[in-house]
Amino acid sequence: GENVEQHPSTLSVQEGDSAVIKCTYSDSASNYFPWYKQELGKGPQLIIDIRSNVGEKKDQRIAVTLNKTAKHFSLHITETQPEDSAVYFCAASIVQAGTALIFGKGTTLSVSS
Amino acid sequence: KAGVTQTPRYLIKTRGQQVTLSCSPISGHRSVSWYQQTPGQGLQFLFEYFSETQRNKGNFPGRFSGRQFSNSRSEMNVSTLELGDSALYLCASSLPQDPPSTHGYTFGSGTRLTVV
Numbered sequence: 390g391e392n393v394e395q396h397p398s399t400l401s402v403q404e405g406d407s408a409v410i411k412c413t414y415s416d417s418a419s420n421y422f423p424w425y426k427q428e429l430g431k432g433p434q435l436i437i438d439i440r441s442n443v444g445e446k447k448d449q450r451i452a453v454t455l456n457k458t459a460k461h462f463s464l465h466i467t468e469t470q471p472e473d474s475a476v477y478f479c480a481a482s483i484v485q486a487g488t489a490l491i492f493g494k495g496t497t498l499s500v501s502s
Numbered sequence: 503k504a505g506v507t508q509t510p511r512y513l514i515k516t517r518g519q520q521v522t523l524s525c526s527p528i529s530g531h532r533s534v535s536w537y538q539q540t541p542g543q544g545l546q547f548l549f550e551y552f553s554e555t556q557r558n559k560g561n562f563p564g565r566f567s568g569r570q571f572s573n574s575r576s577e578m579n580v581s582t583l584e585l586g587d588s589a590l591y592l593c594a595s596s597l598p599q600d601p602p603s604t605h606g607y608t609f610g611s612g613t614r615l616t617v618v
Binding site: 423425430431432433434435438478480483486487488489490491492493494495 | 545557558608
């Protein structure tokens with residue numbers, strides 16, 4: 390079945406450094422790839438998304454890249470801040486399943502000052 | 503505007519009991535999806551409702567069911583609870599587009615269910 394693998398599972402960086410999280414997906418028909426940030430005690434919050442007809446998208450310090458051929462996409466956070474510390478999830482759309490998404494297992498990002 | 507509201511926030515139930523969780527989506531959002539989040543399996547899709555109809559269903563047993571009302575509010579029910587049903591149950595609302603709209607899902611804070 391469909392699968393999304395996410396690496397690394399934990400990531401520790403110094404404030405100001407960049408952080409990169411990578412995901413691979415199995416279904417070549419997936420066409421929507423969102424990233425979510427989940428803070429303790431809260432539900433996941435959409436931070437950026439990309440569709441299969443776009444290779445890269447940026448929003449201030451956050452960017453996502455997509456390589457359809459290799460079936461992988463990545464989240465890049467530049468100039469990290471302590472408030473970026475959270476669990477980050479990538480996801481891919483499940484073909485022929487409405488708005489359903491399949492999620493990666495998550496990356497716990499810790500930014501130390 | 504108000505976000506996605508889930509009630510209750512916490513629940514403790516005994517094995518064999520049943521439970522009903524509630525979700526009120528963002529005003530104007532007509533699609534409501536439910537996800538189960540556990541440390542071992544992560545976020546897993548349960549089902550999606552749109553216009554009071556189940557549009558898609560994940561790979562969960564029939565003990566998990568749901569419904570949607572005419573005002574888009576949704577409930578999910580788990581019957582004959584098992585210890586393994588302990589999880590955070592998340593509701594997400596979105597505009598009824600396929601795939602999700604530019605703004606994607608908006609999740610609620612979830613209901614933490616503990617089965618003892």
